[in-house]
Amino acid sequence: MNGSRTQILAKVRAALAVPNDPHVRHGDTAEAHMIRSGDRVAAMRQWLPLVGPSHEDRKAVFAECSAKLKTRFEVVDSPAAAHAIIAAIAKEEGWQSVAAHATGLVDAACAALGLPVVLASAGYDKDALAACAGGITGCLALVAQTGSVFVTPNSAGGRALSVIPPHHIVLATRAQLISDLPAAWEMLQAAGELPSFASLITGPSRTGDIERILVLGAHGPKKLTVILVED
Amino acid sequence: MSETKIIPLQQFKHDSAEVAADGDRREFLRTALGGYMNTRTATQHGYQDWEAARSGAAEIKWEAIDRLPELLEQFEANLIKNGTKVFWASDEEEARQYILGILREKNAKHVIKSKTMTSEEIHLNSLLEAEGFDVVESDLGEYIVQQNKEAPYHFVFPCMHLKRAEIKAIFEKIAACPSDDPEALTMFARQQLREKYLRADVGISGGNFGIAETGHIAITENEGNARLTCAMPKVHIAIMGIEKMLPRLSDLSLLQPMLGTAGAGQRITCYNSIYGGPKKPGETDGPEEMHVVLLDNGRTTLLADPEQRDALRCIRCGACLNVCPIFKNIGGHSYGTTYQGPIGAVITPHYKGLQEFKHLAYASSLCGACTETCPVKIDLHHHLLRIRRNSVSEHPPLMEKVAMKGFAFAFTRPWLYHLGTPLARLGHWLSKPIQGTKLDPGYLWRKTRTLPDMPKESFHEWFEKREQQKKAGK
Amino acid sequence: MPQVGVSVVEVFERLGHSVDYPRNQTCCGQPAFNGGFHPEAREVAATFLNAFRDSRDPVVVPSGSCAAMVKVFYPELFAGTAREAEAKALGARTWEFSTFIVEQLGVTDLGATFAKKVTFHDGCHGLRELGIQSAPRRLLEKVRGLQLAEMKECATCCGFGGSFAVKYAPISTAMAEVKCKSAYASGAEVIVSNDPSCLMQINGYAEKQGMPIQCLHLAEVLNSR
Incomplete structure (x- = not known):
């Protein structure tokens, strides 16, 4: 059952049989040519916010974005230093349990924390997940250009883990800090079969719906902490 | 939804005049949008070249329209490959019945919705509520207007007309709400809605883009409500217009940040997610079933217009509303349409009837602020002129036709036109006693504004006299 | 407002140019065009084409809106008709007053004196159809004694919009209020614009x-001594 597929497609085709009006369709701009004939991704890179070529450049832009977004961004030189930051947060916020998924950096962090772990990757109980004050995940990448955390089901424990607990902590390795949005989508496509879900998380959940005043933690996490392990 | 027949023109005239006379409400809207303008300008400066980005984005969306048939087929094929069910709906009734059918088949009771204007367009909530389903909007603004039993005021900022105290009063009807602080009000909604997510059987979302190349839908949001809507329930239904196609996944690199920047002044919004099918083997969570409803509902009519199909490239950022001096002075509800502001004035006559909604095209000073700001360069204010032209050639209003015939008659005869100057002067002086009264043909102007007296000498007369003096002097 | 036309003539004559005013011109046809009555607009616009048919001189218009009608909308209005090329050619030699002086004559100092605090209103058609923003300001900056105080809403529409001002008078009036309050808040004594219809509103x-x-009008200020 696909409804009015045939009729709609026929109407679309009939409509487009009449060419675009030249007073409206301006296809002769330099940018239009770049999109049509050139390397469109290279063109986008000339227009989007600039990120320098080095790792230090990427770190600087990520940090600048994080400050604006109210993301806590920490660069540490060892997993142990990351564990110490997480332990301090858990203590300060009085975590009773932590949500996580089974993957290298995250496993070690949970072990170091010593709290009961709700493992999302094992098929979780919704209420148990909702009861966790914090969630720890990995990511596919950190995107410097926008200060985003790029997550997929395998890299960050599914769809819900990174959005349900009020404090989301992300652990990333040095190689995971990439330059820009085109690189993020390229990376996802290069990894083979696409997942059913991917998300660019940019700062803690937010809303401005009431009098256009910014409030964090609308539905998702109130706090986002990104720890880059430079090891 | 009331069954009383509303005449769109009368409703518009009445409601717009009411808001225009409410200085306090207008000031509130202006202040709210003032902050947007500041952050947006600053964010645009963060791009290497925002203007070039606009041209590039415009071209990508043009490509999507030019190649629409093949992109729709490719999108559908990839959705199906990813295990998604695709349904094509010609009109709102077909879409409503399909969705209702799924809810019944799944024996669903609780439905959670993330912001989707397409579902507003097909009046889905009223149907589902009438059928006894528990339907809750999860976007904060949408939740508030749903609780207040009204339509979204602005298709991106649904409750921007409500002040904190009014929102508190709305919440008090649900449960005790201790404060009218925006933070506290947001936390109230968060708590109310969290439980709804955990219980929902079906999640209904919209879609900002459909990626033909991969068969994913892309959703741009800030709150995380769409993330939850697409994560927790066993069934996910996405409704989107057929014009939402993008050729490639990489096109998101440009369009998602621009949507956030134009829409809310952000470099990119908080969550930009793609969804392509139900949970795959090996994935942790996600729905067991995903449906995509592709909606026509007038879009192919607009597509058939070789000038105004341009408007199908809209990415619904709402920027044209935010800069529109008409919107700022009459608010969103005055429009009486699902899509407000300049873009609404352009597309609604195509979707719901030219003669019934042409007044929206006339209720514009044609200032062009919308066109100047549109991130995909839709020729918005010129389309308003084209709507005026089309409505007149289809059905010219009698009085105006007489006036315009008279205008053309007098103004194509320079001698008659110049004879008119002293006559108009005479008329002006003779009409002095009635000026400003309802007998005055200029009443609507003079009620709020003065009109200058007719000059004793027109420029034409001055120039003519001077030329003659010059000749005589020689 | 004859004083606008008079000022334009006097400004150009002082710069050493002669001004002709074809007496058989009436209107550019914009009221009918904006009303959606294209055949009627075309008739009036054809009268405008006739009036300037015998000359190759630049046509200077002291209104961004009328200039935009000729430059931007005539090509669409005459598209596919016998006079399309003529309309485009006339558009190409038609100039809004301030841009003509600054960009074509290359002059900014007209020797004017006007010792008041003024604020400039950008008429929408001039600003957005023709991209006129700097020319009037560059001219005002050179006026002796003049202090330019920009208002916050300088680029916001005044609410005139032709028949809109009467058809939707309440909206139009609300827009005028925003404009006037913003101008007043700038501390200016005078609002200057390059569009007579905006000024009327x-x-x-x-x-x-x-x-x-x-x-x-800008021409009046530039003609002040």
């Missing part, structure tokens, strides 16, 4: 409200 509202602010 702004002055009409300000005068009705008794706001102590004067409205003048």
Whole structure:
């Protein structure tokens, strides 16, 4: 059952049989040519916010974005230093349990924390997940250009883990800090079969719906902490 | 939804005049949008070249329209490959019945919705509520207007007309709400809605883009409500217009940040997610079933217009509303349409009837602020002129036709036109006693504004006299 | 407003140019065009083409809106008709007053003196159809004694919009209020613009409200000694 597929497609085709009006369709701009004939991704890179070529450049832009977004961004030189930051947060916020998924950096962090772990990757109980004050995940990448955390089901424990607990902590390795949005989508496509879900998380959940005043933690996490392990 | 027949023109005239006379409400809207303008300008400066980005984005969306048939087929094929069910709906009734059918088949009771204007367009909530389903909007603004039993005021900022105290009063009807602080009000909604997510059987979302190349839908949001809507329930239904196609996944690199920047002044919004099918083997969570409803509902009519199909490239950022001096002075509800502001004035006559909604095209000073700001360069204010032209050639209003015939008659005869100057002067002086009264043909102007007296000498007369003096002097 | 035309003539003559005013011109046809009555607009616009047919001189218009009609909308209005090329050619030699002086004559200092604090209103058609923003300001900056105080809403529409001002008078009036309040808040004594219709709207509202602010066309200020 696909409804009015045939009729709609026929109407679309009939409509487009009449060419675009030249007073409206301006296809002769330099940018239009770049999109049509050139390397469109290279063109986008000339227009989007600039990120320098080095790792230090990427770190600087990520940090600048994080400050604006109210993301806590920490660069540490060892997993142990990351564990110490997480332990301090858990203590300060009085975590009773932590949500996580089974993957290298995250496993070690949970072990170091010593709290009961709700493992999302094992098929979780919704209420148990909702009861966790914090969630720890990995990511596919950190995107410097926008200060985003790029997550997929395998890299960050599914769809819900990174959005349900009020404090989301992300652990990333040095190689995971990439330059820009085109690189993020390229990376996802290069990894083979696409997942059913991917998300660019940019700062803690937010809303401005009431009098256009910014409030964090609308539905998702109130706090986002990104720890880059430079090891 | 009331069954009383509303005449769109009368409703518009009445409601717009009411808001225009409410200085306090207008000031509130202006202040709210003032902050947007500041952050947006600053964010645009963060791009290497925002203007070039606009041209590039415009071209990508043009490509999507030019190649629409093949992109729709490719999108559908990839959705199906990813295990998604695709349904094509010609009109709102077909879409409503399909969705209702799924809810019944799944024996669903609780439905959670993330912001989707397409579902507003097909009046889905009223149907589902009438059928006894528990339907809750999860976007904060949408939740508030749903609780207040009204339509979204602005298709991106649904409750921007409500002040904190009014929102508190709305919440008090649900449960005790201790404060009218925006933070506290947001936390109230968060708590109310969290439980709804955990219980929902079906999640209904919209879609900002459909990626033909991969068969994913892309959703741009800030709150995380769409993330939850697409994560927790066993069934996910996405409704989107057929014009939402993008050729490639990489096109998101440009369009998602621009949507956030134009829409809310952000470099990119908080969550930009793609969804392509139900949970795959090996994935942790996600729905067991995903449906995509592709909606026509007038879009192919607009597509058939070789000038105004341009408007199908809209990415619904709402920027044209935010800069529109008409919107700022009459608010969103005055429009009486699902899509407000300049873009609404352009597309609604195509979707719901030219003669019934042409007044929206006339209720514009044609200032062009919308066109100047549109991130995909839709020729918005010129389309308003084209709507005026089309409505007149289809059905010219009698009085105006007489006036315009008279205008053309007098103004194509320079001698008659110049004879008119002293006559108009005479008329002006003779009409002095009635000026400003309802007998005055200029009443609507003079009620709020003065009109200058007719000059004793027109420029034409001055120039003519001077030329003659010059000749005589020689 | 004859004083606008008079000022334009005097400004050009002082610069050493002669000004002709074809007496058989009436209107550019914009009222009918904006009303959606294209055949009627075309008739009036054809009269405009006739009036300037025998000359190759630049046509200078002291209104961004009328200039935009000729430059931007005539090509669409005459598209596919016998006079399309003629309309495009006329558009190409038609100039809004301030851009003609600054960009074509290359002059910014007209030797004017006007010792008041003024604020400039950008008429929408001039600003957005023709991209006129700097020329009037560059001219005002050179006026002796003049202090330019930008208002916050300088690029916001005044609410005139032709028949819109009467058809939707309440909206139009609300827009005029925003404009006038913003102009007043700038501390200016005079609102200057390059569009007579905007000035009629702004002055009409300000005068009705008794706001102590004067409205003048740019040409009048540039013609002040």
